[in-house]
Amino acid sequence: MPLLLQIFPSGCKTVPQLRICNQYYYTIHGQDTGGMYPNYHCKNLGACTVMLTGPSWIVYSMDGKGMHGLFPYQLTYGPFHPTLSDREQFPFLYQMAPEDTSLPLAMVSLILHFNWNWVGLTISDNDQGIQFLSYLRTEMEKNTLCFAFVNMIPLNIYLYMSRAEVYYNQILTSSSNVVIIYGETDSTLSVSFRIWTSRGMQRIWVTTSQFDVTTSKSDFLPELFHGTLAFAHHHAEISGFKNFFQSKNPLKYSDEYLARLEWMNFNCGVSAPMCNTLRNCSSNSSLEWLIAQTFDMAFSDGSYDIYNAVYTTAHAAHERLLQPMDNQEVHLGNCLKLYSILRKTHFTNPVGDRVTMNQKEKLQPEYDIFQIWNFPNGLGLKVKIGMFSPYFPHGQQLHLYEDILEWAAGSRQVDVDQCVRCLEDQYANAEQIHCTDKSVSFLTYEDPLGMALTLMALGFSAFTSVVLGVFIKHHDTPLVKANNRNLSYTLLVSLIFCFLCPLLFIGHPNAPKCILQQITFGVVFSVAVSTVLAKTVTVVLAFKLTIPGKRMRYNLIPRASNFIIVICTLIQIILCAIWLGVSPPFIEIDAKSEQSHIIIIYENRKEFLLWVKAYSEERGKREVHDTGL
Missing domain, CATH: 3.40.50 (Rossmann fold)
Structure with missing residues (x-):
């Protein structure tokens, strides 16, 4: 009214x-x-x-x-x-x-969450239903979802009755177990919904709060609606409403007409024999106990x-x-x-x-998601299982309370045909109800090993830098000159870079670091070793000049040391180039060793060595076989 x-x-x-x-x-x-x-x-x-x-x-x-x-x-x-x-x-x-512009997105998000890619749709054949179909089709096409069928229920009762069996068979014969219901409650769509459920058709119904069957009276069959998902606009609880209503007794009002009207709203007449739900209509009764019986x-x-x-x-x-x-x-x-x-x-x-x-200034509504549960003694209640907010980032708009979800027959498990293997970079949670991204593991500066390597590298390089500074400060002294000043500088600088090379192994792996790790250390270490060799050769040549009868120019000694460093370094560079061409290093992603982690490591190709080993083993077997013959 x-x-x-x-x-x-x-x-x-x-x-x-x-x-x-x-x-x-x-x-x-x-x-x-x-x-x-x-x-x-x-x-x-x-x-x-x-x-x-x-x-x-x-x-x-x-x-x-x-x-x-x-x-x-x-x-x-x-x-x-x-x-x-x-x-x-x-x-x-x-x-x-407000206009339900985000309702299609909310329903599609729920469908994607449960991997329901084949759903049916039943709407009222009016402007409201057609507009919803347009919005929903757009969202489903964006996410590559498909309609198993689309039933548009006419508002004309005579036209509907002529096609009622067709609509029923459409849902009954469809392979889809999920059906979206959207439209008028006081229309032929509501009649269809009642007929389908009364004939024992059990599906996962996804609808709105308009089809809140828990507030229905004697025709409500909770076992047929168990698991139904309903979207309702989110709003805060009205302060004091429940306390006021639970303590309310309509029979105490002075207006007898209002008292009759109130009790009739709960299937109870003023006289006790007319009560359908209440055992009696006592004047001392209140509505508090209805919260657990028939009224939401x-x-x-x-x-x-x-x-x-x-x-x-x-x-x-x-x-x-x-x-x-x-x-x-x-x-x-x-x-x-x-x-x-x-x-x-x-x-x-x-x-x-x-x-x-x-209407243009109204905000997009947020939605509470309810699931209808069937309790003993024919009691059906709706339980909040989640929420959808269009204001959160994409992928985080839907939040469900997975631990309280219940499906048909009181089961919280999904059928095996609905299970989907997680991707390689994901893993199933303990309840195995959704996939979670694996965390990436690699050597970082925060790890104990990474921190120790960093401190050691910086410490040794700093100590070597101090020594280099001392040499530079006293470069004109006889002692520094006697130790071949240029070779000493080259050796100390190469040692500094050698100590800093471990830093290339710390941090998120990438292709340039993968290539430079061993090549950089190999070349720099070759310079250091060749410098030591050059110093040794210099000392040997210097002593040979003091032997009587030896004829050797003194100016050849610096050139010889420089040639040694250049030749040794070039040999190392050529070997590194051959190594990169034959068996270059690569980044290996190990997603199987640990369930919740992806381990990223640097790996060297071993195909060439394996080929050599396999060839050697095969040749050895043949020689043994020939010897046996």
Whole structure:
């Protein structure tokens, strides 16, 4: 039943000046409503009416049957409808719900998480369903997902009945076990959903909070809906709502009609024999125990929209009352002013969410993901299993509580045909429910070995640098000159680079470092060794000059030492070039030695040595065989 909000500019003797009443029935039947508001004494000065309508009223609005003349300004709760956002056709109708632009992405993220690449889709054949299909198809094509089938359920009941069996067989014969349901709850789609489940069809249903079957009454069969996944708009819990509602007893209200209406909402008449769910209708009973029986205490999307609609109207009324008002102002102008304020209203509600009447300024909604569980004694409850936020980076938008997921028959295990082998750079977690990237392991400066090598390399190179500095400082002394000053400099510099070569083995491996590691050390070490050899040759030649009868020019000694260094270094460079051409080093990635780590190491090719060894072994076997003959 639609809810009517009426703002009284003045005349009420009680505060606040906002009343919420079930007046639609009386208005369209022309009945007097003067005595239906308890505890209020109001003068009949005319009311600025704001009509709050639900999903069932939307059908009449789109068909042109809405009461736009009687109630020009309407706030609607329930799912967003693209048709109702047309300002030309509905200039005074505003939807409290945001547009579900990120819902297709949320559903596709869930499908990708469980590796469901073959899913079915059933939607209402209207603008809302077609728009959702367009968004969902775009997201699925981006992620190479496919539809097993697409059922578009017509709104016309006669057209639907002629094709009902076709839609049923389409799902029954499909190999897909996952079906997305999106559309109206008060439509043929809801009828189809009930028929399919009542006939024992069990699938993994992925839907929205509109199909919240846990709030249904006697026709709810929880075993058929067990495992159903539902997306609902995320919002904070209303402070004090549960405590108020659990302690509420409708029979204690002075208005007998409201008491009857409240108990009938829970399948219970005023007289005890009419109770379908409650054992009795005691006047001392409360609604606290219903949280574990038939009623969901959590705020639904529709309830939250109503909550925001009431606050929106109250904010607009408060702002209008604060503005100066002429006593001669006519009622129509006063209401138009109120409507103008209401249209521009934006505020932050008590739970911290931003509320605005401008659809373009509304933020993309976040979604809570619920799973319906079947408890003993036919009790079905929805349990929050995760959340989706479009504001997180790609790949981190979906978060699921894997440890509480339950599928059919109470199993938390996925069928073996749904299991997928993890990639080489990934590993399965302990529960084996998803793949995690392996961490890369290599020798770093933070490791004990890497830190020790770094300290030793820097220490020895620093000590050698100090020695080199001493030689440079005293380069004119006879002692330094006697030790062949240039060769000493060359030896000390080459030793410094030799001590620094271990640093090439530390850090993230790459191709240049892989090639330079051994070549650099080989060439620099060859220079150091050849320098020592040159010094030795120099000493030998110097002593030979002092032997009588030896004829050798003194100026040949420096040249000989230089030639030794150059020739030895060239030989080492040629050997390194041959080695690079025949068996170059490479980076080896070991992803199998450890489960959760990828080990990156430098490796040398051994194919040539293996060929030589294999040839030698084969030749030896032949010689032994020939000897035996």
